[in-house]
Amino acid sequence: MRPAARGLLAAAAFGLALGGCASLGGGPSEPGAGSAPIARDPLAARHRQQAEALERDGQLRRAAEEWKIVLTITPNDAKARAALGAVQARIDQGVIERLDEGRKALARGVQVEARRKFLAALALDPSNRAAFEALQSNTREVEFIAHTVRAGDTLSALAQRYYGDRSRSEVIWETNQLPPNPRLQPGTTLKIPEIPGVPFVHPEAPRRPAPAVAAVPTPDMPRPAPVAPGPGTAPATPPGAPAPKEEYTPEVNPLLAEAREAVDRSDFADAIAAVDKYLAGKPGDRDGLTLKKQALYGQAKSQMDARQYTESIQSLTQLTRLQPDYEDASALLKQARTRNIEMHYTQGVRFYREEKLKEAIAEWRLVLDMDPGHANARRNIDQAEKLLKGLEQRMKK
Amino acid sequence: MLIGPSARRRALLLGGAALLLGACASATPAPAPRAAGEPPKPGPRPAAYQSDDFIVTFAQAGDTAESLAERYLSGADKAWMVEDYTGLRVFTPDQEVVIPRRPWNPAGVTPGGYQIVPILTYHNLGEQAKGRLVLAASSFREQMRYLKTNGYRVVSLADFVEFTRLNRQLPQRSVVLTFDDGYHSFKDFAYPVLKELGFTATLFIYTDWVGAGRAALNWNELREMAAAGFDIQAHTKTHADLRRAQGESEAQYARRMQAELEQPQELFTKNLGHRSQILAYPYGRWDEGLLPKVKEYGYIAAFSVRRQGNASFVRSLAGHRSQIYSEMTLDDFVKNLNVFQEENLR
Numbered sequence: 001m002r003p004a005a006r007g008l009l010a011a012a013a014f015g016l017a018l019g020g021c022a023s024l025g026g027g028p029s030e031p032g033a034g035s036a037p038i039a040r041d042p043l044a045a046r047h048r049q050q051a052e053a054l055e056r057d058g059q060l061r062r063a064a065e066e067w068k069i070v071l072t073i074t075p076n077d078a079k080a081r082a083a084l085g086a087v088q089a090r091i092d093q094g095v096i097e098r099l100d101e102g103r104k105a106l107a108r109g110v111q112v113e114a115r116r117k118f119l120a121a122l123a124l125d126p127s128n129r130a131a132f133e134a135l136q137s138n139t140r141e142v143e144f145i146a147h148t149v150r151a152g153d154t155l156s157a158l159a160q161r162y163y164g165d166r167s168r169s170e171v172i173w174e175t176n177q178l179p180p181n182p183r184l185q186p187g188t189t190l191k192i193p194e195i196p197g198v199p200f201v202h203p204e205a206p207r208r209p210a211p212a213v214a215a216v217p218t219p220d221m222p223r224p225a226p227v228a229p230g231p232g233t234a235p236a237t238p239p240g241a242p243a244p245k246e247e248y249t250p251e252v253n254p255l256l257a258e259a260r261e262a263v264d265r266s267d268f269a270d271a272i273a274a275v276d277k278y279l280a281g282k283p284g285d286r287d288g289l290t291l292k293k294q295a296l297y298g299q300a301k302s303q304m305d306a307r308q309y310t311e312s313i314q315s316l317t318q319l320t321r322l323q324p325d326y327e328d329a330s331a332l333l334k335q336a337r338t339r340n341i342e343m344h345y346t347q348g349v350r351f352y353r354e355e356k357l358k359e360a361i362a363e364w365r366l367v368l369d370m371d372p373g374h375a376n377a378r379r380n381i382d383q384a385e386k387l388l389k390g391l392e393q394r395m396k397k
Numbered sequence: 398m399l400i401g402p403s404a405r406r407r408a409l410l411l412g413g414a415a416l417l418l419g420a421c422a423s424a425t426p427a428p429a430p431r432a433a434g435e436p437p438k439p440g441p442r443p444a445a446y447q448s449d450d451f452i453v454t455f456a457q458a459g460d461t462a463e464s465l466a467e468r469y470l471s472g473a474d475k476a477w478m479v480e481d482y483t484g485l486r487v488f489t490p491d492q493e494v495v496i497p498r499r500p501w502n503p504a505g506v507t508p509g510g511y512q513i514v515p516i517l518t519y520h521n522l523g524e525q526a527k528g529r530l531v532l533a534a535s536s537f538r539e540q541m542r543y544l545k546t547n548g549y550r551v552v553s554l555a556d557f558v559e560f561t562r563l564n565r566q567l568p569q570r571s572v573v574l575t576f577d578d579g580y581h582s583f584k585d586f587a588y589p590v591l592k593e594l595g596f597t598a599t600l601f602i603y604t605d606w607v608g609a610g611r612a613a614l615n616w617n618e619l620r621e622m623a624a625a626g627f628d629i630q631a632h633t634k635t636h637a638d639l640r641r642a643q644g645e646s647e648a649q650y651a652r653r654m655q656a657e658l659e660q661p662q663e664l665f666t667k668n669l670g671h672r673s674q675i676l677a678y679p680y681g682r683w684d685e686g687l688l689p690k691v692k693e694y695g696y697i698a699a700f701s702v703r704r705q706g707n708a709s710f711v712r713s714l715a716g717h718r719s720q721i722y723s724e725m726t727l728d729d730f731v732k733n734l735n736v737f738q739e740e741n742l743r
Contacts, residue, residue: 058743069495072448122506123742132504132563135710165732170704195705197513197735
């Protein structure tokens with residue numbers, strides 16, 4: 001090999017080594033001191049892979065556990081220890097952010113959102129006392145459906161209808177502070193609360209995702225709608241929307257029903273197709289739009305889980321166009337973009353390692369398209385191009 | 398002239414390794430180190446690797462969560478830790494088993510949702526069902542067997558209270574059993590079944606009822622039940638609705654609460670040697686105005702009969718219990734046993 005070529009390649013390697021977080025490399029572990037490294041290594045390696053996969057998937061708490069398992073097997077693995085420290089730092093940061101968001105939501109009086117944030121903090125760190133105490137003492141409200149009593153309604157019948165369990169009538173009774181053996185007055189409103197562990201069975205009330213825009217509750221089609229929204233929550237009837245005239249709504253449109261069912265079974269593509277057809281006939285219809293947003297949100301989440309970030313970004317972009325503040329859509333969109341960038345950047349690295357320089361450059365260019373300030377991608381492209389040029393010159397000779 | 402392929406590969410690999418660092422750990426893991434040209438040889442393997450957090454071991458023939466808990470944790474009663482962490486109850490020989498040595502999720506909250514603990518409430522039992530509140534002994538036995546065969550773990554109410562203070566992780570399929578009022582039928586029908594299955598329970602007694610006839614347990618019998626490992630707690634003096642009544646003055650209400658909440662404490666101390674720390678609201682009824690009184694008389698947890706399970710972060714003076722009625726089928730009973738609320742918390 002000629003010295004010039006060697007120098008070029010060495011420079012490439014050196015240049016590329018700059019920038020980045022060196023602590024987290026999935027490099028080889030250091031064998032446990034003095035004891036049979038060969039028996040330990042495949043075992044530790046499996047957990048290391050698991051830890052890395054969980055980390056990539058954003059499951060930080062479980063990733064931290066896996067790193068601890070790696071360290072149980074190979075206690076002197078400095079890289080695993082550094083990786084554990086890094087994951088824990090990410091967890092701590094995530095908890096701080098969620099606590100902060102939760103407190104802000106509380107300050108705005110949006111208990112349901114605060115509750116979710118505190119819960120999310122606990123999901124990251126299930127021994128976090130601040131999140132736990134905030135949940136326990138500050139967030140009383142749960143989601144509920146508003147039900148307008150009709151002639152003939154009984155608590156048992158309502159419990160059967162909403163929870164699939166007649167005996168849950170006690171919960172409706174208690175929530176509404178009713179007298180013993182109450183007679184329900186038609187036209188009055190009852191709160192039908194969410195009961196942990198008991199999904200609402202009503203097909204019009206899919207539990208997740210809860211729509212941020214509350215639909216107008218009607219006797220035949222109740223949907224999760226806060227009865228007394230605090231400041232910051234969407235009003236039950238948005239300004240400008242016509243108040244529902246009829247007490248009893250006609251049978252639900254078959255396309256809409258089809259879309260709802262598809263959402264319930266998480267078949268979001270079908271749901272969107274059906275609701276689009278429905279909206280083509282009734283452009284701007286609120287029920288249709290509410291459902292479309294639910295379907296887009298569900299689709300985006302499942303795409304995210306399947307690591308189809310481009311698709312997820314498309315769904316989320318569409319959703320945030322319909323409603324910029326829908327649930328955590330804008331945060332999700334940001335997350336999807338970040339993960340997409342990471343994925344392409346990593347793919348570039350893989351190509352580079354496989355000596356596919358052109359493909360690597362293409363991946364990093366994609367990264368730059370998405371994030372023009374991505375210094376590592378830019379530097380890597382420069383280096384790879386130089387390397388490529390050098391190789392091409394050698395080939396000409 | 399071309400660069401020699403092997404030299405180029407080496408250089409690229411060097412670059413690759415460096416790039417990997419730049420990728421912030423999301424890149425592919427590198428292979429485990431191995432001396433060039435040498436196939437891996439299985440070295441001597443210890444029975445277990447141990448750290449403060451975990452034990453990594455390998456199952457022997459016939460190992461179960463119980464046997465592993467006995468070998469590596471403080472005893473078979475910690476089998477739930479093995480079972481909940483691995484998701485397995487039996488293991489195949491040589492199977493790798495990761496056993497947590499300490500609680501890993503005291504709040505029971507995961508990115509997919511959170512744990513809820515059902516607390517079941519029984520009243521009277523009899524040979525035959527009678528009315529809503531006298532449950533047939535055969536139905537009770539059937540329900541308890543259902544819990545056993547379906548992997549539910551009956552935990553004490555005291556452990557549950559610690560769970561709501563973030564001090565104790567509970568098994569994922571925890572259930573608590575409570576019996577209200579202090580019926581003699583507890584001793585006749587429930588106690589033998591619970592003893593056979595190794596289940597514990599809490600009796601909420603209202604003290605005016607204690608020793609008040611053949612249908613009621615007396616203090617001697619309550620002491621006997623306590624000695625057998627059952628927990629006795631308060632259900633007020635007279636079993637009256639504890640909310641302030643219409644027209645009741647503040648002074649009247651304070652006197653009434655003193656009687657309902659403090660007098661049982663004196664009887665508990667005299668007859669059982671300790672105060673009660675946990676209260677069951679008569680008829681399950683309470684309101685915000687009552688809570689300061691409950692606290693004032695030393696109760697740290699209190700329960701309604703709202704039919705739902707309890708998250709760890711439930712308000713401690715507003716816990717929920719689900720009453721089991723005589724007319725319930727086994728299917729109805731099972732509807733009260735949800736132990737997880739799914740919710741996307743990522």
